[in-house]
Amino acid sequence: MIYFLLLPEKISDYSNSIYEVGIVLNFIFFIWFFFYYILQKIYPTNFNKLNLLPVNYHNYGIFLIFIGILIYLIFFYINQINIFDAFYNPLATRFQIISITGGYYFIKISIWSMLNGFFFLLCSNNKESKFQKLILFMIIFLLLFPLGQKYNILLLLFMSFVIISQKKNFSAIYALPIFILLIIINAFLTIYREMNFFGTSNISLILNEIANNYELLIEKSIERFDWFINFCYFIQNKDLMDISFLDSLKNFFLKFFPESLTGINKPHDVNTSITLLKFGNLDYGTYDFTPFAEWYIYFSYPGFIFMPIISSFFFFLIEKKIVNNKNHSIFWYILYFNLFYIHIAFIGFNKIDNVEIIILIAYSFLISLIYNFLKKLT
Structure with a gap:
C-alpha cells in the first residue's frame, strides 16, 4: 500500500x-x-516493565563500554583505517571492514560491547549523573556513525527510548512520534552515506539536498520496506x-x-x-x-x-x-x-x-x- x-x-x-x-x-x-x-x-506472558538491574551491573556496563571502545580503536589502528576520513565516507568504510577477514564480526563484537554496556547503565539503579550518561551516549554515537551501519545507530536510539520510557512510565502515546522520528533519521543516514560514497563530502550540500528534495527523503524513508x-x-x-x-x-x-x-x-x-x-x-x-x-x-x-x-x-x-x-x-x-x-x-x-x-x-x-x-x- x-x-x-x-x-x-x-x-x-x-x-x-x-x-x-x-x-x-x-x-x-x-x-x-x-x-x-x-x-x-x-x-x-507477564509483560511487566523491565526490572531495574542491580547496582553492581552499572560497573560491568562501564567495563563493557571500555572493552568495546578498546577493540574498536585497536581494529582501526591495526588495519590503518583513519577514523576521521571514515566520517566523510561511512559506506566505503563499511565495505573496507567487510573486506578484511573476520573484520565484520570483530567490529560487531566491539559494537555489541559498547551498546550493551550503555544499556546496562541506563537500566541500573546507580545514581550517576545524567551528564555522564549523555557524554557516553555521544561518544558511542560518534564511534558508530563512521561504520556505515544504520541499524546500530537506530538500535542505540530505539533501546535508549524503550529503557527510559519503562523507567519513567512514559505513556504509549510517545511511541508513534518516536517511530516516525526513527524513520526520518534512517532516511537521513541513508542519504548521507550514499551521497558521500558517490563523491559528495560536504555536509552542507547534503543537508541542502535533503531540504530541497522532499521526494528523496520520502523514498529513503520507506526504503526499509x-x-x-x-x-x-x-x-x-x-x-x-x-x-x-x-x-x-x-x-x-x-x-x-x-x-x-x-x-x-x-x-x-x-x-x-x-x-x-x-x-x-x-x-x-x-x-x-x-x-x-x-x-x-x-x-x-x-x-x-x-x-x-x-x-x-x-x-x-x-x-x-x-x-x-x-x-x-x-x-x-x-x-x-x-x-x-x-x-x-x-x-x-x-x-x-x-x-x-x-x-x-x-x-x-x-x-x-x-x-x-x-x-x-x-
Missing part, C-alpha cells in the same frame, strides 16, 4: 505478481498472529530457484569452516543466490528477499501454512524467556537489548544473518560467564 501511494513506479515491473504477494503476505501474517494469540491466551519489492521479484521468478532443504542446510553449516579446510568454496545463502539472479552481481551487497522466499523454495505453498506456526511458537518461547528474566541473567538481558526475538520472528534457514545470530548467542553466553567470574573475584 505504501508503494502504491508514494512510489507506484517501483512496483510497475511486478504488476503480474503484486496480488499474489498481497494474498500470501496477509495469509502468513494472519496465521502467525492467530497462533501467537492462542498461545498468549493459554500461557499468558524494499523487502516487499524484493519478494514481489521472487514470486514472479519463483520457479527459477531449485534448492533442496537438506542441501541448503549443508551449505549454511559450511560457512563456519574455512575453505582451506573443506576444499570447497563457501556456497551462497538463499538471499545471495536470488540477488545474483536479479542483478547478476553483488556490487552493492546482498538484498533481503525475506524468509518467505526460503519457505516456498523448500516446501512450496504448504510452507506458507506450517512455517508461520513454527515461527510464532518459537518467537513465543524466546519472548517469554526474555521478558520473564526473574534472575536478572546477563545472557537474557543482552538478547533483549539486541532485539533478538524480533530477528527470529520469522525463521530462515540458510541466510547469512543466522551466522550473526549464532555469534550473538555465543557472545551473550561469554559475557555472562565473564560477569559471573568477576563477581566471584569481588
